[in-house]
Amino acid sequence: METPRVNNTPLLNKNTVESGGATAAVVFSTLVAVSGSFVFGCSVGFSSPAESGMISDLGLTLAQYSIFGSTMTIGAMIGAVISGRVADHVGRRAAMGLSELLCIAGWLSIVLAKVAWLLDTARFSIGIGIGILSYVVPVYIAEITPKDLRGRFTAAHQLMICCGVSMMWLIGIIIQWRILALIGAIPCLLQLVGLFFVPESPRWLAKNCRWQECEDALKRLRGHRADISVEAADIREYTENLQHLSQTKLSDLFRQEYTRSLTVGVGLMVLQQFGGVNAIAYYASSIFESAGFSSRVGILASVALQVPMTVLSTLLTDKAGRRPLLMISAAGTCVGSFLTGLSFLFQDLHKWNAGAPILALVGVLMFSGSFSLGMGGVPWVIMSEIFPINVKGLAGSLVAVVNWLGSWIISFGFNFLMGWSPPGTFFIFCAICGSTVLFVAMLVPETKGRSLEEIQASMNPIESQQHAGIGYADIAAQA
Template sequence: MDNNRSSDSSSPLLPNHDPKIHSGPCSTPTSLVLTTLVAVLGSYVFGSAIGYSSPTQSGIMRDLDLGLAQYSIFGSVLTIGAMIGAVVSGRIADYAGRRAAMGFSQLFCIFGWLAITFSKLASWLYVGRLFIGCGIGLLSYAVPIYVAEITPKNLRGAFTALHQLMICCGMSLTYLIGAYANWRILALVGTVPCLVQLLCLPFIPDSPRWLAKVGRLKESDSALQRLRGKNADVYQEATEIRDYTEAFQKQTEASIIGLFQMQYLKSLTVGVGLMILQQFGGINGIVFYANSIFISAGFSESIGTVAMVAVKIPMTTLGVLLMDKSGRRSLLLVSAVGTCLGCFLAALSFALQDFHQWNKVSPIMALVGVLVYMGSYSIGMGAIPWVIMSEIFPINVKGSAGSLVTLVSWLCSWIVSYAFNFLMSWSSSGTFFMFSSICAFTVLFVAKLVPETKGRTLEEIQASLSSYSSKR
C-alpha cells in the first residue's frame, strides 16, 4: 500500500496547478448531477421496499391464504434483513468501494423481488423480503456516504438529502402503483430501478476519498477532476484529501469496539444519538400504522393517507433546497420543534376523546397533528441525521462507524414498529405524549451537541470533532 502511494504521488493533475483556472466550477457539473442521480436510484429502491407491504396486504393474504400473524412476519422481516445488511455495510464499502457496495445491494434486491414475484408459499415471501432487507441495509449506508464524498462542500447537504427525497418518492410511487397493480406485478416493477442502477454503476467514478484511502491516488485525482468538471482546478481539494487521508492512514482501522475511544467520542455520540432520537420520535409507528391512527381518531383513513403523501413530498423537497442555505443545525432544530408540536396535538386529540370532550374537533386535531409531524419530520429529521452521519467520521473509522450507526437505526426502527400497536392499546394519548417528550429532548440534544457542518469540507469537520474529543 505504501509503495503504491509513493509511486502514485506524481499524479499529473497536481503539478499542473494553474491559479488562473477557477478554483471551483461556477455551476454544478453535469457529470456530478448524473453520478448523484445514479447513486440515489438506490434510495428509490429503499423507499419502494418500505412502501411495498402496505398496498399489497389484502392481495397477498387472499392469494396465499395467509393469516395476519404470517403477514406481520412478512412485513417485519425486512427490518431483520436490513440489520444484517447494516452490520456488513461499512466493511463492504471500505474494502470493495462505495460503488461496489451499491452493486452488491442491488443483486440482493433483485433476487428478493423475483422471489416474491414467483412465490407460491409463505416461506419464499419471507426469503424474498429478507434479501431485500439485506440490500436496503447496505444501501442505507452506501448511498449517503458515496454522495457526501463526491460532492463539494457548498452542495453536499442538498445532494446528500436527495437520499431521503428519493426514499419518499419510492414509497409514494409504490403506494400509487399498488393501488392498481397486482402484488406480483408490483414486485416485478420493483426490479426495474435495481437493474437500471446496476447497469449504470460501471459508468460513474468511485469516490475520490475512498480511492485515496486505498492508495490509488492517480485514480482519485482523475475521479475528482471528472466530478468537478474538466475546466475546474482541483489542486487544493485533491491535496487536502491526500494529506488528510495519509495522516489517518497512520492510524489503524478501528473495529466497532475500537470506536469507543475518547477521540471519536463526540462523533459517535452525535451520529448514534441522532439515529436513536429520529426513530424513537415515532416515525415508523406513524408511517406504518397511519390508517389505524386515523381510524382510532375518528377520521377518514383515505383522506388522511392522501394528505400525508401531499405534505411529505413537498416538505422533503423544501428540506433539500434549504439544506445548504439555512444549515443542518438550524433546520434540525425547526424540524424537532415541529415534530414535538405535532405529537402533542395528536396526543391532545386522543386525550379529549378519552374525556369525551370536543368530539367534533378532536379528529381534525389528530389529522393536523399528524400532518404537522410529517411535514416537520420531512424537512429535517428525515434526511439530516443521514447527512451528518456521512460527514462526521474520519476515513479510518468510517466503515465501522457507519455500520454501527446504520445498525442502531434499523434496530430502533424495529423496536418502534413492533411496539407501536401495543403502546396504542395501552394508551393512544400516552403514546403520543411519549413521542412528543422524546422530540422535545431532541431539541436539547441538537442545541447542545450537534455541530454545524454547512460550508465545511469533510476533512475540516472531522478534524474539529477529533480535536474536541481529545480535549475532553
Template sequence: MERERIDDGQTSSPLLLRVKSEIGSDGDGERQNGSSSASSATAAVVLSTLVAVSGSYVFGSAVGYSSPAESGIMDDLGLSLAEYSVFGSILTIGAMLGAVMSGKLADFKGRRVTMGFSEIFCIIGWLAIVLSKSAWWLDIGRLSLGYGIGLLSYVVPVYIAEITPKNLRGAFTTVVTWRILALIGIIRCLLQFLGLFFIPESPRWLAKIGRWVDCEAALQCLRGKSANISEEAAEIRDYTETLQRLSEARIVDLFQQQYAHSLIVGVGLMVLQQFGGVNGIAYYASSIFISAGFSGSIGTIAMVVIQVPMTMLGVVLMDISGRRPLLMVSAAGTCLAGFLVGLSFLLQDHQIWKEFTPVMALVGVLVFSGSFSLGMGGIPWVIMSEIFPINVKGLAGSLVTVINWLGSWIISYAFNFLMNWSSKGTFFIFGSVCGLTVLFVAKLVPETKGRTLEEIQASMNPFSAER
C-alpha cells in the same frame, strides 16, 4: 428514517434530500483560492449523485410498501395481524444484517460495488414477494430486501459526501395491487444497478487504498476537465496519509475519547429519529387513520401530497439555514404533531369533540410527516456521512446504521402492541422523544454547512496532528 415513505422513500430521505441539496446549493462555501469550477456541479457530479440517489427510491419503496399493501396481502394470503406485523418488521432484521457488513464491504470493495451488490439482494427480495403464495416466502423476500437497503442506507450518503464539493453537499396507494407495487420496486433497483456502470468511484476511497492516480482521475472527472483540482487533491492526500499513520481501526477503537463527540452525535440522532415513532406511522399509516375514525386511503394519499413539497422545502433550506436550525424546526414540528395525535385519541376515549377528533388525528399525522420530511428524515444521514474520519468511517457507519435499524425494528414490531396498550400514550411518548431531539441538536450537533469533510472531522476528532 422516514423519507418519502409511500413513493420516494423513508427516504426521500436520507438519500434524496441529500442529493438535491448537493445539486442546488448557491455555492457560498466555495474555496477561496481554488478554481471556481472545482466547486461547481459538473455533469459527472450530477450524474453520479442521481445514480446514487436512485437508492433513495429503492429504499423508500421498500420501507413504504407495507402500508398500502397491508389490506391486499392480508386478504389475498389470509395473514393475521401478528403475521403481517412480522412481515412488516422483518425488513429491519435484514437491514441490520446489511448494516453490519456495509462499512467493511464499502471499504474493501468500494462504494460502487457495494451499491451494485445491494441491488442484487433487493431484486431477489422483490421477486420473492411478487411470486409468493404464503407468508413464508413473503418474509424471505422482505428479509432479502431489508439486507439490500441496509447496505444502501450507509453507502449512498457516504458516496455522495465523498464525491461532491463542500458547498454542494448540502404515489403508491391502494389503487394498484401489492404485486404491482413490488414489480415497480424491481424497476427502481434495475435503474440504479445499470447506472453504476457510468459513474466514477469515490476519490476518497481510492485515496484510502493508495490508488492516487485513480483518485486524481476520478476527482478531475467529477470537477470537470478544466478545473484546478490540485488544492483539493492535496488536502485529501494529506488527510489520508495522516490517518494511515494510525493503526487500523477496530470496533473498540470507536469508543476512544477522540471519537466520542462524533459517536454521540451519530448514534444519538439515529436513536432519536427512530424512537420518535416515524416507522410506526409509516408502516401502519392506514390502520392509524382507521383507528382514529378517518379513511385510511384518503389519509395515505394526503401523506404523500404533504411529503413532496416539504422535502423540496427542506432541500432549499438546508444550505441556507444550515443543518442545525432545520433539524430543530423539524423535530419541534414532529413533537407538536405527536402530542396533537395523542390528544385526539385522548378526547376520543372520553367521547369529547367526537366529530373533530378524526380530523385532529389526520392533521397531526400530516404535520408529523411534513415536519419529518423537512429535516429529521434526511439530515441525520447527511451528518453521519460527514462527521467520521475515513479510517473509522466503515466501522462507525456500520454501528450507527445497525442502531438505526434496531430502533426501527423495535418500533415497527411493537407499534401495534403499543397502540393496543394505549393509543394516546403511544403518541405522547413519541412527542416527548421528539421534544428531547430539539435539545439534543441544540447542545451537541455541530453545523457542517460549507465545510470540507476534512475540516469537519478534524474539529470533532482531534486525532492527530499531534500523533
C-alpha cells in the same frame, strides 16, 4: 494565525475551495446513487398496498403477513452491520451493485412466490440490500460532491426514499401485487447499469492509496478544466495522516477522540426513530381510524404533504444549514405528537367529540411534514460528514444498525403502547421530540459549507493534535 503545516504542507487551509460545482458528472453520479434510495422507498412502501392481495391470493394468515413485513427490518439490520466493511473493502460502487443484486433477487422471488417461506426469504434479501444502501448512498454522495452542494445533494437520499414510498402507495391502489413487485425491480436495474458509468469515491481511492485514480476521479467530477490540486492535496494529506489508523476495531470507536462524533451520529438516529416516525409511517391508517377519521383521506393528505416538504428540505440544507432545519423539524414533530395525543385524550374523556378527529389529522400531518423538513434526511447527511475515513465504515455501520434497531423496536412495540394508553404514547413521542431540539442545540455542529476534512478535524481534535501535530487553538481557528 499561520495555517498549521505537516511536512511543510498546509493541512486543511480554511481558505481552501473545492474545485468545480454541480458538473454533469456530479449530477449524474448523484442520480445513479439515489436510485438506490428510491429502491429503499419502494421496499418500505410495498407492504401496505400489497397486504390484502397477498393474503387473499396465497391464503396467508395475518400472522404470516406480519412475519413477511418484519423480515425486511431484520435483514436491514444485518445489512447495516456489514455495510461499512463491505463499502470499505470493495468500494462504494461495488457495495451499491451488490445491494441491487440482492434486491433484484428478492423482488423476482416475490413475483414468483407461491408459498410463505419464499416470500419471507425474498423480503429478507431485500432487507439486507437496503440495509447496505442506507449507509453507502449518503456516504458516496458526500464524498463526491463539492462542500457547497454536499448537503443539498446528500439530502436527495431522503427525497427519493419518500418518492419511492409514495409511488408504491399510489400505484398499489390499482396494480396487482405481483406486478407491483416487478415494478420495484426496475430502479434496481437502473442503478445497476448506471454504476458502470460513474466514478468511484475519490476519498475511498485515497484511503486505499490509489492516488492517480483519486486524482482522475476528481478531475472527472470537478471538470477537466478545474484546478483540483488543492482539494487533492488536502485529501491526500489528511488520509496519509490517518493511514496508520486504517485497521480499526469496533472498540476503537469508543476512544476519546471520537466521542463527540459517535454521540452525535448515534444520538440523532436514536432520537429520529424513538420520536415515533415509524409508528406514524406503518400505522397511519389505524391511527386515523382509531381517532375517528377517514384513513384514505388521511393517507392521501400525508403523501401530498411529505413530498413537497422533503423537496423543500433538499433545497434548504445548504442554504439554511443543518442545525436550523433539525431544530425546526424536531419542534414541529413535538407539536404534532402533542396534538395527536391531545386528540386521543379528548376521546378518552368524551369531550369535543366533533373536533377530536380533525385534531388528530392536523397532528399527524404536522408531524409528517415537519419530519420530512429535517429529521428525515439531515441526520443521514450529518452521519456522512462527521466520521474520519479510517473509522467511517465501522461508525457508519453502527449508526445504521442503531437506526434499524430503533425502527424495529418502535414498529413492533407501537401497538402494545397504544393498548396501554393512546394519549400517553403520543405524549412520550412529544417528550422525545422536544429533547431532540435540546440535543441539536447543545451537541450537533453546523457542517454547512465546510470540507469533510475540516469537519472531521474540528470534531476529532485529539486525533488531529496527536497525529498531525495541530493544537486545539489552531483547529478551532480553522473551524
